[in-house]
Amino acid sequence: MTCYMIRLRYDGTDFCGYQPQSNGRTVGGELLGALRRTFGSVTSLAGCSRTDSGVHALDYRASFRSEKRLEPQTAVRALNAWLPDDIVVFGCQYVSEDFHARYSVTEKEYMYRIRNSSLRDPFTDRYTLLYPGVIDLQRLNRAAECIEGRHDFTSFTNSGASVRDHVREVKHAYFTRQEDEIRFYISADGFLYNMVRIITGTLLDMASGLIPYEAMPDIIAACDRSVAGRTAPARGLFLNKVVY
Amino acid sequence: MTCYMIRLRYDGTDFCGYQPQSNGRTVGGELLGALRRTFGSVTSLAGCSRTDSGVHALDYRASFRSEKRLEPQTAVRALNAWLPDDIVVFGCQYVSEDFHARYSVTEKEYMYRIRNSSLRDPFTDRYTLLYPGVIDLQRLNRAAECIEGRHDFTSFTNSGASVRDHVREVKHAYFTRQEDEIRFYISADGFLYNMVRIITGTLLDMASGLIPYEAMPDIIAACDRSVAGRTAPARGLFLNKVVY
Numbered sequence: 444m445t446c447y448m449i450r451l452r453y454d455g456t457d458f459c460g461y462q463p464q465s466n467g468r469t470v471g472g473e474l475l476g477a478l479r480r481t482f483g484s485v486t487s488l489a490g491c492s493r494t495d496s497g498v499h500a501l502d503y504r505a506s507f508r509s510e511k512r513l514e515p516q517t518a519v520r521a522l523n524a525w526l527p528d529d530i531v532v533f534g535c536q537y538v539s540e541d542f543h544a545r546y547s548v549t550e551k552e553y554m555y556r557i558r559n560s561s562l563r564d565p566f567t568d569r570y571t572l573l574y575p576g577v578i579d580l581q582r583l584n585r586a587a588e589c590i591e592g593r594h595d596f597t598s599f600t601n602s603g604a605s606v607r608d609h610v611r612e613v614k615h616a617y618f619t620r621q622e623d624e625i626r627f628y629i630s631a632d633g634f635l636y637n638m639v640r641i642i643t644g645t646l647l648d649m650a651s652g653l654i655p656y657e658a659m660p661d662i663i664a665a666c667d668r669s670v671a672g673r674t675a676p677a678r679g680l681f682l683n684k685v686v687y
Numbered sequence: 688m689t690c691y692m693i694r695l696r697y698d699g700t701d702f703c704g705y706q707p708q709s710n711g712r713t714v715g716g717e718l719l720g721a722l723r724r725t726f727g728s729v730t731s732l733a734g735c736s737r738t739d740s741g742v743h744a745l746d747y748r749a750s751f752r753s754e755k756r757l758e759p760q761t762a763v764r765a766l767n768a769w770l771p772d773d774i775v776v777f778g779c780q781y782v783s784e785d786f787h788a789r790y791s792v793t794e795k796e797y798m799y800r801i802r803n804s805s806l807r808d809p810f811t812d813r814y815t816l817l818y819p820g821v822i823d824l825q826r827l828n829r830a831a832e833c834i835e836g837r838h839d840f841t842s843f844t845n846s847g848a849s850v851r852d853h854v855r856e857v858k859h860a861y862f863t864r865q866e867d868e869i870r871f872y873i874s875a876d877g878f879l880y881n882m883v884r885i886i887t888g889t890l891l892d893m894a895s896g897l898i899p900y901e902a903m904p905d906i907i908a909a910c911d912r913s914v915a916g917r918t919a920p921a922r923g924l925f926l927n928k929v930v931y
Contacts, residue, residue, distance in 0.1 A: 452808065452809055452810070453809055454809040454810055499810075523806070523807060528807070528809060528812060529809045530809060531806055531807045531808060531809055533806050562767070562775055562777050563767060563772070563775045564696065564775060565696055565697055565698040565772060565773045565774060565775055566698055566814070568772060570810070
């Protein structure tokens with residue numbers, strides 16, 4: 444039995460998220476199909492994150508086991524031959540038996556892309572949120588800083604999540620700007636359901652004046668989803684980095 | 688009667704080129720529909736270039752006339768409300784009666800994007816040619832330089848073109864590299880049918896060893912399509928700039 448870890452990128456636009464399901468096209472479902480064609484059979488397939496429908500990934504990790512032992516480069520080539528155009532595998536390595544793509548994660552970083560413009564753009568609309576208003580990056584970064592550290596993030600998760608413990612540690616949260624593109628980077632030891640999208644939506648509601656910039660500590664302390672802002676759309680969200 | 692010039696960007700992937708036709712979705716056809724909805728009726732619609740099926744544009748120009756006089760910013764907003772997601776108008780200005788988006792052009796620049804990698808990429812495959820081999824940019828740039836100047840470009844156009852005069856003046860032709868992306872920029876007073884794609888294909892055939900790097904002057908002199916290289920695919924080609 445050989446244990447593998449693979450790295451993949453995918454354009455989430457046309458997927459119902461990562462998690463395989465009986466209805467709808469999923470990244471995990473397509474991956475499982477390609478793994479079966481390449482390895483015959485695999486067991487213990489695990490993805491590093493259950494990304495939502497429409498969310499993209501630049502460096503997703505998955506682990507699995509198989510009786511068949513392939514050279515990593517051979518596995519990459521074979522998998523890519525079977526995978527659809529919107530998923531690509533760019534790395535494969537052997538891992539120890541106790542490695543699990545999801546449970547072994549120590550830190551994950553997401554990136555949210557915002558195009559600060561009043562005009563649609565045919566080349567980037569699939570991957571960015573269009574935000575036409577003025578954005579004061581300095582004030583936004585001060586609000587984002589309040590999120591850093593160990594907090595109960597109940598205000599930033601949508602109901603329906605079965606997870607009981609809502610305490611997570613955010614390592615960093617900041618915005619950058621390059622021309623008309625603004626990016627929000629957030630890294631944590633784990634994320635609750637919709638957490639990045641609600642944090643991003645709340646920060647953008649601050650930029651547009653719906654929520655005061657100074658309200659972040661109170662929103663965190665409230666532990667109440669209704670005091671935070673809207674959920675930003677999935678199209679701008681990318682899983683950017685995973686640390687083990 | 689008011690004369691207008693508009694600037695547009697489009698993702699050419701799902702279009703049968705610019706030129707309106709009875710079968711197939713075209714940029715010009717979609718544009719005409721949006722112009723009619725915005726202006727009631729328009730005359731003398733002209734595009735700056737008959738881009739091929741699949742070719743993209745970052746700054747395309749079109750001119751037209753209408754009895755209706757709209758403020759440029761109003762026209763931009765109205766047109767974008769009617770245009771599909773893969774076309775956006777980002778500029779509009781009044782022009783003199785003798786302006787024609789195609790005949791008034793003095794120089795056009797195309798850009799060809801090549802991803803120098805052995806792996807597909809879901810985010811850029813629509814807009815780049817995947818080229819996995821080693822590319823010697825210095826030797827390619829020396830070959831590209833031979834194209835600059837006034838030449839008969841018969842070797843670089845596909846039959847079926849009705850244009851008799853094949854002499855064009857290339858102002859510049861060069862490659863740049865940034866990480867794994869190589870770009871070829873070529874500017875001229877005009878281009879023959881498929882000229883940029885055949886020049887790009889010929890240069891890439893040099894990179895891969897099918898044609899010697901030193902052959903460029905002979906290929907130009909031959910005035911024979913069969914001695915040049917293949918036609919590079921449309922997906923990597925962008926109309927980048929138009930000068931009047």
